[in-house]
Amino acid sequence: MKQYSSLKDIQSDLGAGLITLPELVSMYLKNIETNNPKLNALIEVYGEEALERAQQIQVKYNSGEAGKLAGMVVSIKDNICFKGHQSSASSSILKGFESLFSATAIERILAEDAIIIGRSNCDEFAMGASNETSTYGPVLNAKNTLKVSGGSSGGAAVSVQANMCLAALGSDTGGSVRQPASFCGLVGYKPTYGAVSRWGLIAYASSFDIIGPITHTVADTTSIMEVISGPDNYDATALNKKVVTGSTESSTKKLKIAYFKEAIDSEGIEPAVKQQTLVFIDKLKQLGHEVKQVSFPYLDVLVPVYYTLTTAEASSNLSRFAGMHYGKRSELAKDLETTVKFSRSEGFGAEVKRRIMTGTFVLSSGYYDAYYSKAQKVRRLVKNYTDSLLEEVDLIVSPTSPTVAFGIGEKATNPLAMYLADIFTVHANIAGNPAISIPFGEDEAGMPIGMQLMASRCNDALLLAFSESITA
Numbered sequence: 001m002k003q004y005s006s007l008k009d010i011q012s013d014l015g016a017g018l019i020t021l022p023e024l025v026s027m028y029l030k031n032i033e034t035n036n037p038k039l040n041a042l043i044e045v046y047g048e049e050a051l052e053r054a055q056q057i058q059v060k061y062n063s064g065e066a067g068k069l070a071g072m073v074v075s076i077k078d079n080i081c082f083k084g085h086q087s088s089a090s091s092s093i094l095k096g097f098e099s100l101f102s103a104t105a106i107e108r109i110l111a112e113d114a115i116i117i118g119r120s121n122c123d124e125f126a127m128g129a130s131n132e133t134s135t136y137g138p139v140l141n142a143k144n145t146l147k148v149s150g151g152s153s154g155g156a157a158v159s160v161q162a163n164m165c166l167a168a169l170g171s172d173t174g175g176s177v178r179q180p181a182s183f184c185g186l187v188g189y190k191p192t193y194g195a196v197s198r199w200g201l202i203a204y205a206s207s208f209d210i211i212g213p214i215t216h217t218v219a220d221t222t223s224i225m226e227v228i229s230g231p232d233n234y235d236a237t238a239l240n241k242k243v244v245t246g247s248t249e250s251s252t253k254k255l256k257i258a259y260f261k262e263a264i265d266s267e268g269i270e271p272a273v274k275q276q277t278l279v280f281i282d283k284l285k286q287l288g289h290e291v292k293q294v295s296f297p298y299l300d301v302l303v304p305v306y307y308t309l310t311t312a313e314a315s316s317n318l319s320r321f322a323g324m325h326y327g328k329r330s331e332l333a334k335d336l337e338t339t340v341k342f343s344r345s346e347g348f349g350a351e352v353k354r355r356i357m358t359g360t361f362v363l364s365s366g367y368y369d370a371y372y373s374k375a376q377k378v379r380r381l382v383k384n385y386t387d388s389l390l391e392e393v394d395l396i397v398s399p400t401s402p403t404v405a406f407g408i409g410e411k412a413t414n415p416l417a418m419y420l421a422d423i424f425t426v427h428a429n430i431a432g433n434p435a436i437s438i439p440f441g442e443d444e445a446g447m448p449i450g451m452q453l454m455a456s457r458c459n460d461a462l463l464l465a466f467s468e469s470i471t472a
Contacts (some may be wrong), residue, residue, distance in 0.1 A: 078090045387457075
């Protein structure tokens, strides 16, 4: 059976009788059996369940009653809850935990007849840029297994990259969908904050977190977003209207697009990434779009602001994991104090502990104003500057990552170098804007490079339509 890269092709072949959904799922299960042992992208496969569901949806398809995502086989990140299935955020502290409910995004894709084939590996509690902090071990890049997959949704990206499924749902707190998509040559989408309900997403940093898809095509991303976006009574931060209504914007419309001088001239950007960024900018100009260089004075403070605020929120959010109600309880526990102390010490990995301790420090008495409060003020400056710029232009373009996928273990012992991998992606999460990574070229070793486009809040439809027009 051929390898599919779009829902349109799958549904076309379904309609022509060339394939059935059970055959499609069997093909993906065979790919998982072949590729997953070496790549470590999926930590649990729902084989029998997926085949049974495929048979049920095939009956609906034959009678013309199937949903709009019929034929879409999906993996879900291990921090997105699925009722009756384990959800561990790839952490020892939640190993064996079975969710009592499904995330809103899961309920919505199931209602449109998507098939969930398994849960994907990720950095522990979505904290990482390489998928090396998971308790289940690192995820390897299918393009070169000596390279990282990107993080934290590395398993989600590689499951799509290695044709173990058609699409994946990940989460993006500071680039965790876009950066692995860039490293794996895929489309990764971070919606406007609030466009997708966070109900059922295990929290890392609540004012940054958002669920987003990873796909081969922008059209499939749009199809998923049309299903999972919209208001939700279970999430007070969810927007009260859908921000994605399909690719209605004219693909012939000429846009005003800005790029940051500081991003292009950054010392940390690899030559191949810089070269491809300049080629991409030239392509936009050749297509008739107005592209201009602007200054962005806050580039150097984006990463410090992001990590100050997200670690503070993580310190608060992860305090619930104390060995008391669910998840791991240490065998050394004797009373309340030792239960909390040993369960958390044994259950959390080094990177999660580092971020909890950092967050606790910036929230502590005597340091709150110097760090957390100041970071909130700078976040507002970044948002205001971004909003004012996007009143003058339609989109902002930059590399998704300053580098291509780096080697396994290359940055594992240097947290600062790892954090700087997020320098271009955290901007959209700080400001709450939608952003997309689309594949554009490779370096001399054949490793994928991604370009990021960012739009104003709630302008997801324009961003998706434009991205589809330049990648079609």
